[in-house]
Amino acid sequence: MKNTFLNFILVCSLILISAPFARGKYDYTGNTEEKRISVVVIDPGHGGKDFGASVGNAKEKDIVLDLALRLGNSIRAKYPEIKVIYTRTKDVFIPLYKRADIANKNKADLFISIHVNGTDKTSVQGTETFVLGQHRSKENLEVAKKENSVILLEDDYNTKYEGFDPNSPESYIMFELVQDEYLEQSVMFASAIQNQFRQYAKRIDRSVKQAGFLVLRQTAMPSVLVEVGFISHPNERRYMVSEKGKAALSASIFNAFADYKTKIENKSSFSVHTETGSLKSTSTTANSGLISSSETKTEESVKSSSLFFSVQIAASSKKMETTPSNFKGEKNIFRVDAKDISRYYSGKFQTLHGAENEKKRIQGKFPESFVVAFENNELISVKKALEKM
Ligand SMILES: [Zn+2]
Incomplete structure (x- = not known):
């Protein structure tokens, strides 16, 4: 009962952040290096x-x-x-x-x-x-x-x-x-x-x-x-x-x-190269490992390359389990914990196109979603990721 109520609250909060008076979007494909x-x-x-x-x-x-x-x-x-x-x-x-x-x-x-x-x-x-x-x-x-x-x-x-x-x-x-x-x-x-x-x-x-x-x-x-x-x-x-x-x-x-x-x-490409944006920070949740995911399968499987794209759907000061019930039924959510904030991402994609499609799809549920890129489990700018491909 308690869990159901908690999930209800979390779903409510997810719905609430989808409200149209949310913050503007920013795409990391933008030139963040000339800030x-x-x-x-x-x-x-x-x-x-x-x-x-x-x-x-x-x-x-x-x-x-x-x-x-x-x-x-x-x-x-x-x-x-x-x-x-x-x-x-x-x-x-x-x-x-x-x-x-x-x-x-x-x-x-x-x-x-x-x-x-x-x-x-x-x-x-x-x-x-x-x-x-x-x-x-x-x-x-x-x-x-x-x-x-x-x-x-x-x-x-x-x-x-x-x-x-x-x-x-x-x-x-x-x-x-x-x-x-x-x-x-x-x-x-x-x-x-x-x-x-x-x-x-x-x-x-x-x-x-x-x-x-x-x-x-x-x-x-x-x-x-x-x-x-x-x-x-x-x-x-x-x-x-x-x-x-x-x-x-x-x-x-x-x-x-x-x-x-x-x-x-x-500071070049500051917005993605911060200490808190790193996957290396320690997690204090019950989940083992630094990235928690309810399911590792994604639409495009990631090969040996350590470079991938994803879609950030939410961020919170609270660490939440990445179960579908917490994320409007979404199954490919993984979480990255930083010092004061946990970020939630949907899917891992080898191409920007794949991530863009995922963004379009998931924006129906999470309107503020935007595309990000990772290399060796650290956030890098999308621009940089494209240059490395
Ligand atoms: Zn005042």
């Missing part, structure tokens, strides 16, 4: 009728707008070739989906959402940066709930967000299997921000975290949500509204941006 950051979208949270967290005259919407403008000015001054776009430059209300739309339509390379935290306990303080994913603690879920609940101020939020209830924990099940191709980059940028907050601005580092933020879910590029401090903490509140505080916080995010830009642009 340059040319468009950055900066998103000061809240605005207008939505004050965000506030205590007395100190309002989140004002603090984050100030920080966003400072950050954008610094980027423009140092990197005039980069296009900086703001989701708002004034005190106006912008629906959450529009913020993501702005980033997607402008094909941003990076999305930075800036927020201020708040809680009932006046002793809680520090900075934290979120990337998209399943929350690991109730505390992180609460932050996501608070930030997502701004959609309740939007007209017609029920239709726009397909019944997503920001206050219901059940709504957050869909974040368990988020297909996030940008997780590594997002984490890299988030870590750089937290390093700067700690070292440059001397703030308390509450670390990089994951939670289900709608605004991050809807953007199709590396994206982070920065919480620069707690407005509920008297000292931190004073710091955030002070000139010194604003200068140090915005400079920290700028320094982190500069670090990230250097790393991304100097």
Whole structure:
């Protein structure tokens, strides 16, 4: 009974991630080796009728707008070739989906959402940066709930967000299997921000975290949500509204941006050659072996070559058995475990054509699927795989 229920939940979450308001697709056949950051979208949270967290005259919407403008000015001054776009430059209300739309339509390379935290306990303080994913603690879920609940101020939020209830924990099940191709980059940028907050601005580092933020879910590029401090903490509140505080916080995010830009642009085919993308990381599941598969037979049998194509259908912070009942009846699913994320693939193919056909077939069930390539059980770019054939 318990297992049946678990499967039911997992199937539900798979259906949920198939919802059309999912993240955009990215094909690894694209030229990932010439990665340059040319468009950055900066998103000061809240605005207008939505004050965000506030205590007395100190309002989140004002603090984050100030920080966003400072950050954008610094980027423009140092990197005039980069296009900086703001989701708002004034005190106006912008629906959450529009913020993501702005980033997607402008094909941003990076999305930075800036927020201020708040809680009932006046002793809680520090900075934290979120990337998209399943929350690991109730505390992180609460932050996501608070930030997502701004959609309740939007007209017609029920239709726009397909019944997503920001206050219901059940709504957050869909974040368990988020297909996030940008997780590594997002984490890299988030870590750089937290390093700067700690070292440059001397703030308390509450670390990089994951939670289900709608605004991050809807953007199709590396994206982070920065919480620069707690407005509920008297000292931190004073710091955030002070000139010194604003200068140090915005400079920290700028320094982190500069670090990230250097790393991304100097690292060839970064998106597939990360440490976490390797099959060599250890698995802690009951399944023996690093790749778990319910069935090894595929439509095209793989010969002696260590090079093959596959289709990534999902990614999750949770390790799931690759049984058909967990994957809408699919029998050729195998899983690759990395440090914080497990990825699920369908089939192994000798040709790109075979994998493309599989992608077309399986997109009916998993719309965000995309083709990947492996060599010696490590992800490589599809482009590189084709060159080697
Ligand atoms: Zn906020």
